[in-house]
Ligand SMILES: *[C@@H]1O[C@H](CO)[C@@H](O)[C@H](O)[C@H]1NC(C)=O
Ligand SMILES: *[C@@H]1O[C@H](CO)[C@@H](O)[C@H](O)[C@H]1NC(C)=O
Ligand SMILES: *[C@@H]1O[C@H](CO)[C@@H](O)[C@H](O)[C@H]1NC(C)=O
């Protein structure tokens with residue numbers, strides 16, 4: 001491995017070239033068996049996976065594989081997470097630690113990916129994490145390069161396995177780097193952790209993480225952290241301008257949103273604080289947009305530093321009739337930052353939230369207004385368009401709020417839009433409306449945050 005071979009070869013001038021090759025920390029793996037240890041039917045061109053270090057914050061996975069074009073392109077956005085990618089043609093790499101915590105990385109020849117964190121066998125605590133991934137193909141082969149944030153590794157990785165899948169229905173083929181014994185189990189199971197083999201993580205990272213990263217920690221406690229750190233058109237912000245948003249559902253009664261943002265000291269909105277505030281979007285404000293599956297329904301939440309807020313329901317680009325929508329929201333200002341905390345009734349969420357975006361804005365209207373974005377606009381856009389769903393990216397809400405999977409509109413949405421009429425199932429308690437009284441009660445529960453933060 002890297003460091004060892006490096007020092008050995010330093011002794012000889014004759015193998016300087018070898019030294020250069022071996023000093024790049026990398027290891028190549030060939031998948032030559034099916035999941036149950038039979039020889040694959042393309043042994044001359046197996047799937048080749050190369051793992052190597054990239055920089056302090058990321059490692060690299062390169063794939064060189066036969067291309068079957070079966071199943072076809074899942075047609076998800078190239079470069080973005082695609083849920084259920086495992087049903088398509090994929091190459092997968094898993095990194096595991098001794099506590100059965102692992103990261104599962106799936107790469108598709110068509111450029112989509114999915115990355116999951118698991119705490120215990122098959123126990124997904126997070127999915128749709130972002131990586132940088134590019135794939136190219138010709139009629140017979142595909143190649144892919146992925147850069148994986150080191151933060152996605154569980155602490156102290158000791159084992160790994162890798163897989164490839166192609167074909168449809170009865171012709172679906174499952175291949176494993178480290179298979180199980182022939183005839184030992186009835187079906188392919190990529191989560192059979194006993195089949196994994198030792199892996200020295202210093203192949204892919206110089207400093208192997210031994211503690212949980214923030215991503216892992218957030219995943220355990222059910223928090224999604226979002227950072228607004230670009231201008232609306234993609235320039236990286238100074239760290240003092242970064243806005244941090246945390247979304248969680250720990251209480252089970254509502255969506256808790258915590259805000260940590262710079263304070264610019266813009267004029268105070270004229271409406272009273274603590275109530276829905278029309279026109280807040282022209283003041284110093286933070287917008288959070290939660291988009292439901294199929295891009296038809298959006299919940300927009302606006303928060304100001306002085307306790308003002310607004311809740312806006314959208315269907316496409318149409319704002320639903322001005323509804324007085326109350327939430328519990330409080331904020332506190334410090335010298336140059338402010339903090340806010342809100343409790344949003346789950347009934348306000350559109351069914352199946354799957355993407356989001358967020359923005360911060362301040363300054364006068366017009367050219368001088370500064371707008372920053374979580375996921376910035378594409379380069380061809382000339383002004384901020386918060387309703388451009390092409391700029392939204394995945395958020396795995398179901399992991400922190402199981403009711404998110406429910407297709408049925410909540411009473412709030414059903415009263416205002418033509419939701420698909422589907423019989424509510426008795427068990428689908430996910431979108432239970434929340435009473436005013438309960439809201440007040442929860443205010444007491446969450447109000448400690450601002451004091452201690
Ligand atoms: C892993 O590789 C590094 C660098 O080559 C080496 O120092 C370390 O001892 C190895 N760890 C194990 C557990 O083999
Ligand atoms: C993706 O689109 C192509 C072209 O329209 C189509 O042939 C293919 O079946 C689609 N894939 C899926 C999974 O539907
Ligand atoms: C496709 O790419 C593979 C691997 O790079 C190469 O060996 C093969 O010749 C290419 N095939 C065609 C038809 O270009």
Ligand SMILES: *[C@@H]1O[C@H](CO)[C@@H](O)[C@H](O)[C@H]1NC(C)=O
Nearest residue numbers: 033037038178179180181182
């Ligand atoms: C798979 O087959 C090879 C060659 O027959 C054998 O050496 C190896 O032990 C088998 N692996 C398992 C997990 O049974």
Ligand SMILES: *[C@@H]1O[C@H](CO)[C@@H](O)[C@H](O)[C@H]1NC(C)=O
Nearest residue numbers: 231232233234235367371379
């Ligand atoms: C981004 O938008 C600002 C106006 O908001 C403009 O001045 C600037 O040139 C744009 N930058 C890029 C890279 O397009």
Ligand SMILES: *[C@@H]1O[C@H](CO)[C@@H](O)[C@H](O)[C@H]1NC(C)=O
Nearest residue numbers: 292293294351352406407420
């Ligand atoms: C999105 O569209 C698909 C396909 O039409 C449908 O099955 C699904 O129920 C829709 N989801 C929602 C939340 O309406």
